[in-house]
Amino acid sequence: MSTDSLAKCSLNSRMHLLLIEDDAEAAKYLAKGLRESGYTVDVAANGRDGLFQATEQQYELIIADRQLPHIDGLTIVQMLRRQGSKVPVLILSALGSVDDRIEGLRAGGDDYLTKPFAFGELTARIEALLRRGPGVAAATRLKVADLEIDLLGRMVTRAGRRIELTTKEFQLLEFLARRQGQVVTRTLLLEGVWDLHFDPQTNVIDVHMSRLRTSIDRDFPKPLIHTVRGAGYVLRDEP
Amino acid sequence: MSTDSLAKCSLNSRMHLLLIEDDAEAAKYLAKGLRESGYTVDVAANGRDGLFQATEQQYELIIADRQLPHIDGLTIVQMLRRQGSKVPVLILSALGSVDDRIEGLRAGGDDYLTKPFAFGELTARIEALLRRGPGVAAATRLKVADLEIDLLGRMVTRAGRRIELTTKEFQLLEFLARRQGQVVTRTLLLEGVWDLHFDPQTNVIDVHMSRLRTSIDRDFPKPLIHTVRGAGYVLRDEP
DNA sequence: CAATTTGGTTAAGAACTCGTAATCCCTGCG
DNA sequence: CGCAGGGATTACGAGTTCTTAACCAAATTG
Numbered sequence: 001m002s003t004d005s006l007a008k009c010s011l012n013s014r015m016h017l018l019l020i021e022d023d024a025e026a027a028k029y030l031a032k033g034l035r036e037s038g039y040t041v042d043v044a045a046n047g048r049d050g051l052f053q054a055t056e057q058q059y060e061l062i063i064a065d066r067q068l069p070h071i072d073g074l075t076i077v078q079m080l081r082r083q084g085s086k087v088p089v090l091i092l093s094a095l096g097s098v099d100d101r102i103e104g105l106r107a108g109g110d111d112y113l114t115k116p117f118a119f120g121e122l123t124a125r126i127e128a129l130l131r132r133g134p135g136v137a138a139a140t141r142l143k144v145a146d147l148e149i150d151l152l153g154r155m156v157t158r159a160g161r162r163i164e165l166t167t168k169e170f171q172l173l174e175f176l177a178r179r180q181g182q183v184v185t186r187t188l189l190l191e192g193v194w195d196l197h198f199d200p201q202t203n204v205i206d207v208h209m210s211r212l213r214t215s216i217d218r219d220f221p222k223p224l225i226h227t228v229r230g231a232g233y234v235l236r237d238e239p
Numbered sequence: 240m241s242t243d244s245l246a247k248c249s250l251n252s253r254m255h256l257l258l259i260e261d262d263a264e265a266a267k268y269l270a271k272g273l274r275e276s277g278y279t280v281d282v283a284a285n286g287r288d289g290l291f292q293a294t295e296q297q298y299e300l301i302i303a304d305r306q307l308p309h310i311d312g313l314t315i316v317q318m319l320r321r322q323g324s325k326v327p328v329l330i331l332s333a334l335g336s337v338d339d340r341i342e343g344l345r346a347g348g349d350d351y352l353t354k355p356f357a358f359g360e361l362t363a364r365i366e367a368l369l370r371r372g373p374g375v376a377a378a379t380r381l382k383v384a385d386l387e388i389d390l391l392g393r394m395v396t397r398a399g400r401r402i403e404l405t406t407k408e409f410q411l412l413e414f415l416a417r418r419q420g421q422v423v424t425r426t427l428l429l430e431g432v433w434d435l436h437f438d439p440q441t442n443v444i445d446v447h448m449s450r451l452r453t454s455i456d457r458d459f460p461k462p463l464i465h466t467v468r469g470a471g472y473v474l475r476d477e478p
Numbered sequence: 479c480a481a482t483t484t485g486g487t488t489a490a491g492a493a494c495t496c497g498t499a500a501t502c503c504c505t506g507c508g
Numbered sequence: 509c510g511c512a513g514g515g516a517t518t519a520c521g522a523g524t525t526c527t528t529a530a531c532c533a534a535a536t537t538g
Contacts, residue, residue, distance in 0.1 A: 029438050033426030036470055119430050152421045154467050162477055167469045210516055405484060441487060449527055
């Protein structure tokens, strides 16, 4: 099966990652691949910016090169830990030899990966780090009433019938489904689905929500997407 | 990997085992003994590495300690099974109570051995598991709907009709078929089929996918290869 | 060594997505 | 009732992504 599981592991929840890598080309390649795999990726080109962004924003995981301008990867980990942050950090190292300090990372719940590595290996380790502890595998399918979402296959069915969605629609639905029953505010959607941290002054959300609605709810008696006036939207069975 | 690993796994009589054991001394002792018994043995020192290696490579059998750092033995079995792997797994445990045995087997472990044990007993059980039949053997043919792929014969048929493919096309199809139903990203394809670890800045994948499509899907009403915009491709029956 | 096959590149255009903006539609309140 | 404000819907177009055919070089074959 080899990389089977890797593929399987890579299309999960929309997680926010920070990639700290000074080699522009490598950074671009990795970021692209990770985005294809469904992650939201921010990139920092050096240690200083990286550390700043890591403290400024909350990431689910940080991937840092070992050797970086200004501040190297290991130091970033140390500083983050000193600030009380517990974000898992994955160190990319060009060094072949096993460094004691790096070895120590594993104990701290973090991990390292020696270059060159297969992309699949990276996603596998990311998934391993994102798992909330042993035994709790990340979900691969979500269910809301008769609606089923297959994250690996990027497939949605309702009442057994197949529903085609665009990428944005799928992301939006996944975001809602992960918080099913809870009201999701516009701001939350803007950040979680569009990665916008300011008000775009447009009605992007409304438009996409409308599109998603026609796909999900039009041909069915019970709508699953509900508007909460003045607050946001909910995905749930009851009105 | 594709055809390489195939040759490796099916045509080589030397059995490939993965031993996941955190106790370095025990691991060394067992590995040595198993190698003397004619097995090729890889060792992983903790659950995370073990699970990774188990998915990364095709092993005929996996021997895993029950208690491991990061991810324990039973969880490894569960995860492998969830990934569709059928590798026989032998769990080693210091726990001897009946409950533990049941739990271990229910998790999908194929056998259970309580420490301390005689080395002979270990080899006996390994042989039993390996002998236990074709059901556990590595796949030599893959099926997706009416499409059949004979990995050993390097032959493809759809609806009984023979389809001729070039080497690249076959590799591509095999890669997709091994992950049928799952979206395969371009990056993954680039690495898995072309062994390119950077962006080739061309559309090789698209072109070959198009060629594969004309071979596989042109003369049939239901296409099996589907594009997932912005992500990659899937091989599956449904649209 | 010519002929054929194979695999990578280029490029044109087809198909599709997504954001904007204009318009319509509620809902609640004065 | 009519108005205001939030929300829904629709159409459009720019930009992107995918498909395909044609081309060429390298490898393979007779």
